[in-house]
Amino acid sequence: MLQDxxxxxxxxxxxxxxxxxxxGFHDNQLKVLLIKVKHSKKWSLPxxxxxxxxxxxxxxxxxxNHRTGVEGIFLRQFATFGKTKRNENHFDKETLEKxxxxxxxxxxxxxxxxxxxxxxxxxxxQIVPDSANTHDIVEWIxxxxxxxxxxxxxxxxxxxxDCLRTELNLMPVGYTLLPEKFxxxxxxxxxxxILDKKLDRRNFLRKITNIGILKKLDEKKNxxxxxxxxxxxxxKDKYEEVLKNGLNQxx
Amino acid sequence: MLQDxxxxxxxxxxxxxxxxxxxGFHDNQLKVLLIKVKHSKKWSLPxxxxxxxxxxxxxxxxxxNHRTGVEGIFLRQFATFGKTKRNENHFDKETLEKxxxxxxxxxxxxxxxxxxxxxxxxxxxQIVPDSANTHDIVEWIxxxxxxxxxxxxxxxxxxxxDCLRTELNLMPVGYTLLPEKFxxxxxxxxxxxILDKKLDRRNFLRKITNIGILKKLDEKKNxxxxxxxxxxxxxKDKYEEVLKNGLNQxx
Numbered sequence: 313m314l315q316d317x318x319x320x321x322x323x324x325x326x327x328x329x330x331x332x333x334x335x336g337f338h339d340n341q342l343k344v345l346l347i348k349v350k351h352s353k354k355w356s357l358p359x360x361x362x363x364x365x366x367x368x369x370x371x372x373x374x375x376x377n378h379r380t381g382v383e384g385i386f387l388r389q390f391a392t393f394g395k396t397k398r399n400e401n402h403f404d405k406e407t408l409e410k411x412x413x414x415x416x417x418x419x420x421x422x423x424x425x426x427x428x429x430x431x432x433x434x435x436x437x438q439i440v441p442d443s444a445n446t447h448d449i450v451e452w453i454x455x456x457x458x459x460x461x462x463x464x465x466x467x468x469x470x471x472x473x474d475c476l477r478t479e480l481n482l483m484p485v486g487y488t489l490l491p492e493k494f495x496x497x498x499x500x501x502x503x504x505x506i507l508d509k510k511l512d513r514r515n516f517l518r519k520i521t522n523i524g525i526l527k528k529l530d531e532k533k534n535x536x537x538x539x540x541x542x543x544x545x546x547x548k549d550k551y552e553e554v555l556k557n558g559l560n561q562x563x
Numbered sequence: 564m565l566q567d568x569x570x571x572x573x574x575x576x577x578x579x580x581x582x583x584x585x586x587g588f589h590d591n592q593l594k595v596l597l598i599k600v601k602h603s604k605k606w607s608l609p610x611x612x613x614x615x616x617x618x619x620x621x622x623x624x625x626x627x628n629h630r631t632g633v634e635g636i637f638l639r640q641f642a643t644f645g646k647t648k649r650n651e652n653h654f655d656k657e658t659l660e661k662x663x664x665x666x667x668x669x670x671x672x673x674x675x676x677x678x679x680x681x682x683x684x685x686x687x688x689q690i691v692p693d694s695a696n697t698h699d700i701v702e703w704i705x706x707x708x709x710x711x712x713x714x715x716x717x718x719x720x721x722x723x724x725d726c727l728r729t730e731l732n733l734m735p736v737g738y739t740l741l742p743e744k745f746x747x748x749x750x751x752x753x754x755x756x757i758l759d760k761k762l763d764r765r766n767f768l769r770k771i772t773n774i775g776i777l778k779k780l781d782e783k784k785n786x787x788x789x790x791x792x793x794x795x796x797x798x799k800d801k802y803e804e805v806l807k808n809g810l811n812q813x814x
Contacts, residue, residue: 326577328677364675368645392679394619424615426579427642428677477617480814481733485707503814511814519814563731563754563770 314411317361321420324361325441327534328366329427331359332376333472336436336452337489343436343452344460344469347379350447352412356462357469358450359427372430380450387430390475391468394426400451406541431472433506435489468558477507484525484554487546495533495541496520523559525551565662570614572671575612580678580752581619582610582716583627583638584723587687588740593756594687595720596704597712598630602661607713608720609679623681631701632693640682641658641726642719645677649715682723684757686740728758731807734777735805738797746784746792747771774810776802 313401318517335347346355360375367540372459403413403421413421441450453459458469479485486494486502500516520526527547568575585596597606611626615620621773623638654664654672664672692701704710709720730736737753739743751767778798783791 325675325677326715359578362645362677365647367647368643368677389642391640392619394613394679395618396618422577426576426613426679428645478733478809480720482729482811507814516814558729563758563767 313524314413317420319343321417323365324364325364326420327423327425329359329361329425330375331427331429331468332372333357333390333429333469334376334380334382334385334430334457335431335433336439337433337502337505338435338437340501340505341436342455344455344458345380345382345436345439345441345450346453346458347448347450350449351407352462354460354462355458357465358448368428372428376430379448381467382439385434385439387432390429390462391471392426392428393464393468394424394519396424398427399425402463421546427468429468429472431475433476433485433489438488439477449511479490480506482558484546484551486560487548491519493529493531493543493545495543497541499544523554525554527541564667565664568671572668574614574616576615577671578746580610580612580675580676580718581623581626581743582608582678582680583623584608584641584680584682585627585631585633585690586682586684586706586723586727587690588684588753588756589687589754591756593706594685595699595709596631596633596687596690596692596705597709598699598701598706598728601700602658603713605713606710608716609699619679623679627681630699633690636683636685636690638683639760641680641682642722643677643679643717644719645675646715649678650676653714668789678719678720680723682726683694684736684740689739731757733809734776735802735810738802739798744780744782744792744794744796749791750795774805776805 334343336343336345345358347358348355358376358379360379362371363374366374369387369389373385373387376387377383399422403418405415408415408418408421436452441452442502455473458466460466461469480503485506486499489502490498496517499520500511500513503516504511525547526544529543529545531543533543534540583596587594587596595608598609599606608629609627611630613622614625619626620638620640623640624636626633627636627638646718650673656667657668657674659666659669671771687703692703706724709717711717712720731754736757740753741749749766750771751762751764754767755762756786777795780796781793784794785791
């Protein structure tokens with residue numbers, strides 16, 4: 313892609329990029345999809361430039377796919393980052409040499425880039441990164457063990473996590489993240505992992521029940537020593553309705 | 564500003580602009596601050612270009628001030644709009660002529676502009692537009708009577724209104740929009756105007772009381788025929804706390 317940009321920099325929107333924060337949940341773990349460009353010591357969010365003939369939402373999906381092999385995720389735009397010095401010195405002389413970019417072409421990279429952030433929450437077992445077609449290393453990394461990232465990518469990641477937590481107060485989550493039948497403690501654990509805090513069992517049960525998106529099944533979880541917990545599934549119609557209208561907790 | 568841009572278009576971030584949606588509330592009315600460039604028949608949101616040496620948040624405040632004379636508003640970024648054809652034909656040959664822009668300079672204006680949306684909610688009596696230093700007409704227009712706007716500005720306005728309504732579910736509003744002492748029906752009317760729907764009196768009272776941001780005063784509203792309603796004020800400390808932590812309705 314870099315060679316393509318050098319040859320055709322008029323094909324890309326100048327001074328504008330996209331970065332994607334992909335959160336992956338599975339079995340009580342929250343991870344983030346990160347990449348490492350081979351010449352770099354630091355990890356980064358998967359990102360790239362915007363073809364002048366693509367809507368930005370389309371460009372976000374294309375970029376994510378090119379950098380990680382990941383497809384078919386619904387990406388949500390959450391914020392745009394544009395401090396003047398955010399990419400200062402990122403493409404210094406040494407880096408340009410390593411990347412085989414002639415110095416005079418480097419000016420395109422060295423303008424201030426404003427970057428548009430997109431995020432998604434997926435089941436990380438369902439989404440298989442494929443670095444075969446990229447020159448990057450692609451990995452799911454636990455969100456509590458994210459190493460140093462390039463530029464302001466840590467700030468972008470934190471902001472995305474804030475948005476994800478706010479989203480929990482506005483709409484239901486879990487439909488694609490839990491097995492078809494699950495227990496209340498499993499659902500509570502999902503919320504606790506994303507919010508990074510313990511929730512009171514009774515309050516959680518009351519609130520989640522009030523939303524009305526759960527169907528109590530006539531089954532109990534197997535293989536549990538004693539007091540087997542009830543199984544639930546999502547009431548799909550009601551879930552869709554709440555997604556559309558927001559949680560009952562609104563005005 | 565246009566002349567400045569023509570002469571110095573390297574001083575501005577190419578292909579990127581900012582548009583501001585300023586909602587003004589007062590006395591049960593919700594208005595939007597709109598401008599009309601003198602040569603144009605259509606109204607638009609106050610917007611402009613981003614100096615390469617300014618952070619985007621700073622640029623937003625500067626642009627709003629230059630276009631409307633309005634100062635000291637806390638602007639919140641809410642979304643970025645970047646469809647490929649959003650500003651197609653906006654600066655056509657005829658417009659360029661009217662604006663005295665030589666056709667070859669027009670190419671700068673005719674690239675695709677991605678625009679970053681900012682919004683704010685203020686008391687419109689406190690914010691006085693000042694078109695003395697601009698070439699534009701600046702007016703507060705009732706949000707239900709907004710005329711046709713240029714480009715995708717109507718879509719940007721609708722999206723901002725959505726965000727404002729979502730905000731009501733996340734944090735308290737009203738501190739700068741109501742008199743120091745107010746009645747519950749006055750507060751309810753503020754919420755109803757922004758949400759554009761009737762709320763149940765008892766439910767509203769229960770929910771707003773549960774948040775704990777109100778102080779009931781030992782006074783009643785004067786000049787009311789009979790059953791004078793109680794006066795309230797905001798408990799400033801508690802209000803600030805809820806602003807920081809979100810409404811109790813979270814998990």
